[in-house]
Amino acid sequence: MAAHRVGPCLSGAAPADGPAVRGALLIQAALAAAGRGDERAAGELLGRADEAARVAGPGGTDGGGFGGEGFGGGDSGGEGFGWAAVEAARVVAGSALGQVTAATVRHERLIxxxxxxxxxxxxxxxxxxxxxRLYASAGDGLRAGRALLDAERTARGEVHDRPAARDLVGVVARSAAAPAALTRLAATLGVT
Known part of the structure; x- marks a missing residue:
């Protein structure tokens, strides 16, 4: 695995060898393990990513994106890897592993x-x-809709320009519990 080849998490390491890159690779590997249903490996890899985040400290830099739609993570570096990135990965991994309740609780704490x-x-x-997607899989159309609307307000292009996101808007908008604003967004996107 590439995360093992990057080198140890040393705080004085050059950016290409640093804990942020290592942590981002560990997150990628953890999410892949979660996608395969390997809870043990995902937990171990996320634990190691958490260690890398602590070493990276508040000035960590981005080692790359991760997640189903390519989200990355950061902390006070503004663009980088850090605690919030690891927590976000824990939510996505928990969702992939079917740990819906734990993932939603962790998400609420994160935001x-x-x-x-x-x-x-x-x-x-x-x-x-x-x-x-997590909320939609749990049958919570209201929270799924709110998350989609928040995503659109945060970075419009992530929702408007990604076919998978547009499809998700259409699916959630058909839920009886979907917010009215999501129904309007679905109409704007032509996915009703």
């Missing part, structure tokens, strides 16, 4: 915390698309 605002807007929006 209420300070780290959330440091994620780049496009990454927040892409993550919110993943969360909308």
């Amino acid at each position: 209420a915390g300070d780290g959330w605002r440091w994620l780049p807007p496009e990454h927040r929006a892409a993550y919110l698309l993943d969360v909308a």
Whole structure:
């Protein structure tokens, strides 16, 4: 796995060898493990990504995107890898593993915390698309709709320009519990 080849998490390492790149690779691997249903591997890899986030500290930089729609994560570096990125990955991994209740609780904690605002807007929006899928799979059309609307307000292009996001808007808009604003968005996108 590429995360093992990047090198140890040393705080004085060059950016290409640093904890942010290692952490981003670990997150990618964890999400792949979760997608395969390997809860143990996903948990271990996310634990190691969490360690990398602690080493990266508040000035961590982006090692790359991750998630179903390519969200990445950061902290006070404004564009980078950090605690919020790892927490967002834990939500997406939990969702993939069928841990819907735990994932939704973790999501609510994440967006209420300070780290959330440091994620780049496009990454927040892409993550919110993943969360909308989580809520939709749980049959919660209202929260799924709210997540989609938040994603659209955060980074319009992530919803308007991605076919998968447009399809999700159409599916959720057909829910009886969908917010009226989502129905209007679906009509604007031509996915009603």
